[in-house]
Amino acid sequence: MLGVCYYPEHWPEDWWAQDARRMREAGISYVRIGEFAWSRYEPRRGEFDWGWLDRAIDVLGAAGLKVVLGTPTCTPPKWVVDDNPDMIPYDEQGRPRGFGSRRHYTFSSENYWRESRRIVEILCQRYGAHPHVVGWQTDNEYGCHDTILSWGLTDLKAFRRWLRTRYQSPNELNAAWGNAFWSMDVQDFEQVSLPNLAVTETNPAAKLDFWRFHSEQVATYNRMQCEIIRAHSPGRWITHNMMGFFNDFDHWAVGDDIDFASWDSYPVGFTERFPFSEDDHVRWAETGHPDIAPFFNDLYRCIGRGRYWVMELQPGPVNWAAWNPVPKPGMIRIFTWEALAHGADVVSYFRWRQAVSGQEQMHAGLNLPGLHEWSQGGREALQVGQELQKLGPLPPSARAPVAIVYDYEASWITRIQPQGKDFDFPELMFRWYETVRRLGLDVDFVRPGADLRGYKLVLVPTMPHVSDAAERAFSQADGLVLYGPRTGSKTRHHAIPPNLPPGPLARLLKARVLEVSSMRPGLSCAVDGEVEGAAIRWRESLDVNDAHVLARFSDGKSALVAAGRHHYLACWPDADLLASVIKLMTTKAGLPTVELPEGIRIRRRSNLLFVFNYGDHPWQLPFSGSIVVGSPTIGPQDFTVVKQG
Numbered sequence: 001m002l003g004v005c006y007y008p009e010h011w012p013e014d015w016w017a018q019d020a021r022r023m024r025e026a027g028i029s030y031v032r033i034g035e036f037a038w039s040r041y042e043p044r045r046g047e048f049d050w051g052w053l054d055r056a057i058d059v060l061g062a063a064g065l066k067v068v069l070g071t072p073t074c075t076p077p078k079w080v081v082d083d084n085p086d087m088i089p090y091d092e093q094g095r096p097r098g099f100g101s102r103r104h105y106t107f108s109s110e111n112y113w114r115e116s117r118r119i120v121e122i123l124c125q126r127y128g129a130h131p132h133v134v135g136w137q138t139d140n141e142y143g144c145h146d147t148i149l150s151w152g153l154t155d156l157k158a159f160r161r162w163l164r165t166r167y168q169s170p171n172e173l174n175a176a177w178g179n180a181f182w183s184m185d186v187q188d189f190e191q192v193s194l195p196n197l198a199v200t201e202t203n204p205a206a207k208l209d210f211w212r213f214h215s216e217q218v219a220t221y222n223r224m225q226c227e228i229i230r231a232h233s234p235g236r237w238i239t240h241n242m243m244g245f246f247n248d249f250d251h252w253a254v255g256d257d258i259d260f261a262s263w264d265s266y267p268v269g270f271t272e273r274f275p276f277s278e279d280d281h282v283r284w285a286e287t288g289h290p291d292i293a294p295f296f297n298d299l300y301r302c303i304g305r306g307r308y309w310v311m312e313l314q315p316g317p318v319n320w321a322a323w324n325p326v327p328k329p330g331m332i333r334i335f336t337w338e339a340l341a342h343g344a345d346v347v348s349y350f351r352w353r354q355a356v357s358g359q360e361q362m363h364a365g366l367n368l369p370g371l372h373e374w375s376q377g378g379r380e381a382l383q384v385g386q387e388l389q390k391l392g393p394l395p396p397s398a399r400a401p402v403a404i405v406y407d408y409e410a411s412w413i414t415r416i417q418p419q420g421k422d423f424d425f426p427e428l429m430f431r432w433y434e435t436v437r438r439l440g441l442d443v444d445f446v447r448p449g450a451d452l453r454g455y456k457l458v459l460v461p462t463m464p465h466v467s468d469a470a471e472r473a474f475s476q477a478d479g480l481v482l483y484g485p486r487t488g489s490k491t492r493h494h495a496i497p498p499n500l501p502p503g504p505l506a507r508l509l510k511a512r513v514l515e516v517s518s519m520r521p522g523l524s525c526a527v528d529g530e531v532e533g534a535a536i537r538w539r540e541s542l543d544v545n546d547a548h549v550l551a552r553f554s555d556g557k558s559a560l561v562a563a564g565r566h567h568y569l570a571c572w573p574d575a576d577l578l579a580s581v582i583k584l585m586t587t588k589a590g591l592p593t594v595e596l597p598e599g600i601r602i603r604r605r606s607n608l609l610f611v612f613n614y615g616d617h618p619w620q621l622p623f624s625g626s627i628v629v630g631s632p633t634i635g636p637q638d639f640t641v642v643k644q645g
């Protein structure tokens, strides 16, 4: 169940066999290679040097490792860029993002598609049937370094083509985008401009379509690579390594074409980047916040339809956050076991050995820079290997009782027109998730429009555009549903629905939103009734039809309403209100909960209950069952596994 990311091209060839042997000793069975190696196997067009890669795969395979080969399209060599100047992406300010790091291509470039097809095909023809190659990773982290949206001429041309197929006539486009506003009508698709670099804000409907267009391009680009791999590499699986806190393309759509999802987990780096309070930043600086990695373990398990890998796991300090502390002793082991507890098939560390040169020389590895010597993270990986051997195969994960609907379009819409500076989609999703986990409940994430039957509680923190399919799924849900602010507030074309928000959900919720107010830091409004706390950042004025009012703002307006199983929360809740609302919903749904201390989290894998301690104090286990790992008193940065039932 363990893997590692390895770069044979960075180390002398006579180190490879020793590296492979030590990987096996550590209990590692998978090794991912090759995703950045294009310039080393095709230094000039058509001139190939496969010898080193052949030998690397042979050496790794001979040691008993299974090889995961990456397609190299995220780092096109300089000659590819020189041959295809139109592949260079542009930022929103219209500046080219040139050669010298990675991801220097736009998904809109037909020329880059041609180059990608060519190299993926050549690579797959050579290694597709290789006995040591068991699976593929397409590209590397689509969108890393903000590279989904690109704003160049190549993008404009492709966007116009996309609009032409979608809207057929300029008049349809004008109607959909509401172009009568500010005389923005076009008479020809050639008059459409990129939605950037105007005097002030550009049309939100145009921006939303621009985002959809790019997101679709990512999915079709990935599909193109998958088709080539499948044609040449029978019996091998395909994945793509996705990221944390990254919403610029629809990951559900990319998930459709791969065999399972994988993701790159850097809990301490993500914690540093997340908008926590200063106190919380300090509190979790060296352990990572206890819900940060679990959030994405759950999301990618669900995008992978029940199967996922952690393709890259932080083995020590990273190099890319504002501060990069060494994780506390024990945390690399905890991060690994968290992922396994959440259902990961394999956890693979990034990277085998710390690099001595290049951009990432300050990023830890399982081995010290340039040495055959374990780092602290490496020693913890060894420990996990031994523990895994003792525990034997893990049972599968069951469906969770709580579902959270995760809508990528919601992230685009709330960024295109935030209306309140701190209406932050990732934070909203994270806060709702965290609050459920503090009650000891497992969570699944669900795609908008997917079947919700069987979940006792469905949470929709926000979802401005509710499609017909999503509305159908909500109306068929057989558990309780709680919708958060702005849900149903926009049509497909980013307009206010004719019946006012929540648009198509008005039928289920029996209320409508008359007015919204965003509140700067320092403003708040108390909420009282069946739940208690305060609204911060955002509140709405509801016109309640037949819905039941469960709680009111201090001015008497409705804050939380219910119509049958459907509930609407008309604000961004502060921590107290959110805890109280979620508690009310779980009680109404009949879900047994436990109030966990801030540093303790649990997660089930069938009858195995994993209990993790991210805190600084020992915790006495209150759960029954037989202990299979650890002890009844869980020390700081330690964990215990209990077998129940």
Ligand code: GAL
Pocket: 140, 141, 144, 264, 266, 312, 318, 319, 320, 350, 360, 363
């Ligand atoms: C990931 C990326 C890796 C490496 C790593 C450093 O985002 O896939 O190639 O850059 O971050 O933490």
